[in-house]
Structure formats: structure tokens, C-alpha cells
Amino acid sequence: MSPSSAAGLELRQLCRQVGDRRLLDRLDLQVAPGECVALLGPSGCGKSTTLRLVAGLDPASGGQVLLDGVDLTGRSPGERQVAMVFQSYALYPHLSVEGNLDLGLKVRGMAPRERQQRIDATLELLQLGELRQRRPAQLSGGQRQRVALARALLRQPRIVLLDEPMSNLDAQLREDLRPELRRLLCGREQPVIYVTHDQQEAVGMADRIALLDAGRLQQVGSPRELYTNPANRFVASFLGRPAINLLAIEPGRQLGLRPEHIHLADDGGVAARLLRREWWGHQQLLWLQTQWGALRVLTTAEAPMHPEPRLSWERQHELWFDAQSGARLPPP
Amino acid sequence: MRLLVLLWSLGPLLWQLRTSLLRPEALVAPLREGNPWTLANYQLVLCGDPPFWQYLTNSTLVGLATTLLTLLLAVPCAYGLQKLRGPMRWGVGLALAAAAMFPTVLLFLALLEIARSFGLANNLLALSLPYAALSLPLAVLLLRAAFADLPGELEDAARLEGLGLGQRLRFVLLPLLGPALASTAILVFLASWNEYAIALTWISRSDLLTLPIAIARIGGGSVFTIPYGAFAAATVLGSLPLLLLVLVAQRSIVSGLTRGAVKG
């Protein structure tokens, strides 16, 4: 099977360069129909850039965007049948909820009856019927997000893009909305790309995560893959909270140990001294001084605590990296 | 403090009001007897030939035409400038700022030549051409700042929904620019209402004079023969529309200039 006949969305060697700044460097990524891929990374890593290239809002400096094998690269945003939910929701402030939904259909010349039907159906689906006459300013953050979602779904898009759609909501609401968002978006025919800087959200929403840094794809895979088998030091330290401990045990190599993989032992292992403990209710985070520097260790909240404990871990949890490049190394 | 400021700003205007309501004899010396107040000055001005309202109409016509033309040219220009990147954007912005500062009186001779060779003299609508040009730099700078204030994602959303440039302007951007458009329009209208040098040289037919020229003509002649009462009445009549405009639009003038100044 030739790669161009693959169903779903495919980004091939996608680049974006502005002046001499390389925002995105030869990104290859495939999103199957119905699959939700989260683009994750720190701010400025190129995740929003990627989204804008897929939508056609910015021109690519190189590479292709293919949908079901058809090259979209030269097409205008309006022709791509892409729906996007923006971070700010980008609702038209001067139009009512209904007007926001209607504008795109109207300029496409759809008949009023059909427009009304579609709008009614979508408002129903998102339980927005009561709010149809309100202006965006009169809506809560969660309601605005639902309207933005409604506007995106209304046009039966072939690709759905979400740009940090929850970052303007408070933490509780974010957690509550995740299942609903998945129900509405994922598992249909369209490929979904979900951009976020929040790893919890990425893990909660996506089938696979593509982790970006400095315009380059670092690793793509299921959340479990990325967590247990990180391709390099960046992936290992970006995922997981509290962050992984990196110990310069040998010259040229670093040992990565996740805080939850270190045990307190009575004897044997490595000597340590307790610096501080943070009590989190169900767990506690210990800051321990060792011969390689300070370590974070996560234990159960009720674990008995010796002021000078010994530390041990299992070989299978050791992650080794090149001290210079950060590349993953086989265990010694 | 407030009173002092008001006295300074309004004193001269109130004196005009008083003058316009006094009988000519009462201007020169306090009357010993009889009522010094009269509306005769207004009557004189309103029933002159051409009647005073003619100048008001002329100025209004020029002002409206200028405002319309300026906005028509400035909106696309401001949008284009806002989208432009690189040295061109910088260059055009600088040129506009320089043009906005340019003392317009220095242009009148060449403009007069243009008017004569194209037969534009004594034509009120044609007068709005140079007026629009004089107002354009400021209008473009103000509107560009307003475009820059709109969140970029709004236009992106509209592009994704397939709205073309014209549709985006009409359905999304311009409705949101309402306040900026209003304050720009007011500033343009004011500038056109008050312009002197070009109107002085382009218009010679007395029924086509704009207000500043007409009032200056009433006050023409020598220092000692000015019919001050009639002139003051004309001033009051000519100022009333502006007074109303400024009172109503004070907020939008201030906010319009605020934004323009920040970005300009």
C-alpha cells in the first residue's frame, strides 16, 4: 500500500520557517480516522504552529498535509473543511449564539431552512437550546467553550483541531468536561488533533501523544509508551509529576529514576538524609539528600519515616541517558 | 481649580455669546436706558445674502463627503497595513506619521494648480478630495491600531468558515470596529469643518463658502469696521453643531485618540 492512499490525516515533512526562525522542523505524523492525537509540549514548541498549518491559516515552508491521500497544502482554510476550536474560543462578540453558528453556513449559501435544522440539531446535541439568543459576553467560560465546539461540529468537518480548548477554564471544570469532549469528538470518522501543554489533559483526551520540543517531534506513541519507554531525556522529564530524578552517577551518563520507583529500605541501598516532606493526603513527597544530590521520592502517606533512610530501586525502572545529548542509552 | 479651567476654556466663547445678544450701541458703551439685549444680530446673519444656513449646509456637505471618502479609503488601507510585515510596513507607517504632522498650508499652491487644471475649483464635493487626503494619515493610523486590537483568532475562525476578505470585513471585523470608526469619523469631520487654507483658495463663489471662510469674510475689512455683533452671532451658530458633537462624542474622541497615540 502506497503511503499516499492511507486514510486519515497525514503530515509529511511539514516545515514552517519565519525569517531565520524555524518554528517547525520536518514533522511527520499520521492521525487515523476517529483517532485523537494530542500535540504536547512546552510553549513555543511548535504545537500551535502545526495546527495552523493543518488548518491552512499559515503557509507551510515545506512538506505536505494530506487528507485521505489528497494533498491539501495549496488550499485555502475555507476549502479544507477543517473545524477548529480556539484557545480564546474566537466567538464573534457581536453575534448571538445562534448568529455565531449561522454565519459560516450563511456565507456558503445554504438555504435558511436547512441552516435552521442543522443549528437546532447541534444546539440540541450540546444542550445549548436555552442560550441561543445570548451574546458570548453573557455566557460562562464552560458555555462559551460548548458554543465554540458547536460551531466546529456544525459544519460536519473532515478534520477537527482543538487549540488548548480548556486552558481558559478552571481546574475542576476541565476535569469534568474531558469525558464529554471525548464523547463528542473522538471515535467518529474525523481525525482529531488536540493541542495542549497540560500532560494530564493529553493523557485524558488522546489515544496517542506526540511530544514536541523546539519545533521537532520528540516521540509519538500511547501515553504508557511515552512514560515507560521515553525516547530521550526531554520526554522522560516532561512527562510525569513530580518530575523524574536525573542522577550523574557515571561520567557521560545520567540515570533517570521516577520518584515513585524509589523505595525506602531499612538497610542496604543508598544512604540518604531527609531534607523536607510535603504531605499530599494520599501520598507524600520526600526531598532527600544523597551523594548525587537531592532526590524526589514519592511514597504512601502513612509510610514510616526514618530521618536517615536507605534508598533502593529495581533495575527495570532505570532509564539511562547520554549526559550531553540526552539520548536514551541501553542500561550498562 | 475646575472653575478656573472652565473660565479659561469657555470665557472667550461666553463673551461671544454675550456680544451676539447685545445691541450694537450697547457694545460700545453701557446703555443709559432701554433693553440692551436683542436677537437682531441673529436675524441679520440668518437673513443675509446668502443666508447663513447656506454655509452650515455647505460645511456639513463637505464634512460628510470627506468623512465617507476618508473611511472608504482608510479602512482597506489600515487593514492592509496591519497585515503587512517587514520593512514596507515600517516605511508606510513612518510616511503616514510624517504626513499626519505636515502643516497643510504649505500644500495649498500646488493643490490650487491641480484644482484649476482639472476644473475642481468652486466645487464642494471636489473639495472633499484634498480633505480626505489630509485626514487619511491620521485615520489610517487610528484604524490600524483598532484592527491590531482585535483578537487575531476571530479572523482565523472566519477564514476557516470560508469567509472571503470582503465577508470577513463586513460580517466580523467592521461590526467590531464600530467605536473606532465612530471616533475616527468625528475627528475627520472636525478637521474638514475647520479647514481654512484650501477652502480659502479653492472656493470663491459666495454661495459655496464653507463656514470658516464665511465667518472670516464677515470679519473681513479693517479692525475697526467689523460688525462684531453679527460676527459673534455667526460664531455662535457655527459653533453649536460642534458643541453638540463634542459633548456627545467626548468619550469616543478621547478613546479614539488614546488608541491611536499608543500605537501610532
Add this chain to the structure above:
Amino acid sequence: MSAPTVSLLLMLPALLLLASVFLYPLLRYGWLSLQASSVLTGLVPVPNGGANWGRLLDDARFWTDAGQTLRFALCSVSLELLGGLALALLLHRPLRGRGPLRALTLLPWALPTTVMALGWRWILNDPHGPINAAIRSLGGSSYGFLSTPATTWFFVVLADVWKTMPFVALLLLAGLQTIPVDLEEALRLEGASRLQILRRLTLPLLVPYLTLALLFRLAQALGVFDLIQVLTGGGPAGSTESLALYAYLNAMRFLDFGYASTVMLATFLLLLVSLGGGWLLLRRHGQGHATERAA
């Protein structure tokens, strides 16, 4: 079509009109200034090999006017900046009736210059104006404010300040509104007095606005025309004549288009030099400030 092309196309109509109204006249003056074009030539341009420029260098009236214009501009602009700043500070404070107060103080700026120039002529009238009436009632004798060069000059400046100070105040008010209240409060918590806040915080942050107002007003004041034409006609004895008025007289009264163009172009050049000089002065002053703060 690429995005920059669309941008340029959108800007084209406006830029064309601007070029024909701003750029063309300057080029035209450049050409005309090298021609004899007056009643003597029947207003037909005849090249005269730069004679206009030679005449300009020897024209005492031009240089007197240049000095007078510069003096007028410097005096009225500095008064406007000071008064405008005071007015802006007043209007910025939360007062009762601030909205209407702002509108009313703005009024002088909104009225046609010529109208108020005539108004001033009446107020300063000898002997019937209110000022002279007041002087007489105090036992003095009336005074020809507009017939003595020294006082005339002063009142021309005054009328200009009266008219344009509100505009400067408006610009500075805009600047004041951009200063976060937090900053002032932080300084107040450290025990700074009002004057210290003004000097250490408000004024430094207003510098961009002061610069803008200064440059803009300086350019306008150096081109002053309608105020002087109506208020004094340049008199008495040419003591208030500005360069722009001189250029106007050359064109419309003496009908010497060639020389009028020369005067206008020279005025424009003087304007550029003054603005450039002012700009450099500000920059140097600004750098001095920065090093002082760093030290």
C-alpha cells in the same frame, strides 16, 4: 495572490491619493522654485537658473519671518506642553463631572481657528473690547493690544495656546491612562510624595507622549497660517508675519508662484531641520537620563 500583494492592493487607492496631495506638491515646488513664474512672465514658468534661491538668501523679510516663526513656535509649544500637562493631570483625577468637564475643555480645540481668531480680535479691541473696558473701569486708559508689536506677539501666542492646549492635554491624558495604578500605589506605599511620584514615575512614563505632542505641535506651529492671517494679518508692521503667511502672500497677493514655491520649500526644509534638531536633542537628553538612572 500572496498576502503581501493583497495588502498592497488594499492600500493602493489611499496611497495614490496621499502621494498626489503630499508628494506631488513638494516635487512641483521643487520644479517651480527653479522657474520665474509671476505676473511679469504672465504666470508662465520660465527657467531662471536658481535666481529664486539666490533671492531667498538675500531676502531680509524671509529671514525675519523665519526668526519670528521659530520664536512663536518655541514659545507657544512649550506653554502648550506645560499647560496641557497640568490640564491632563487635573482631568485624570477622579472628579465629579469629569466627563462634561473634559468635553468643555476640549471645545476650543474643536472650533475653527479662524472663528476664534476673530473672537480674540474683538476681546482685544481698542477701545471697546472687554479687557480695555476693564482697564478703563479700573481708571487706566485703553491700550492697542494689536497695534504694538510686543503685545500683539504675546496675544498671538496666547490665542494659539488657548486653542491647542486642549489637544495636547488630550494626548497626555491618553498617556496617563496607560500608566497602571499599581505603580503609583507601590510608590505611595514607599512614602513618596505627590511631587516625587510625578517626577519619578509619571513624567518618565509620559515621555513618549510628550515627544509625540512636542513633534506634532512643533510641526503645526512652524506652519502657522490661519490664526495669524485672521488675527493680525501679519501686522503690525510685519512683526507677527509667519513663513507660511509670507508664502501665501507671495502666491496670492504678489502672484509670484516661482518665489512662493521657493519660500514654501524653504519653510519645509527649515521645518525638517528644526524637527530633526528637536528629535536629536530629546534623544541625547533621554540617554543622559538613562545613564543618570543607571549610575
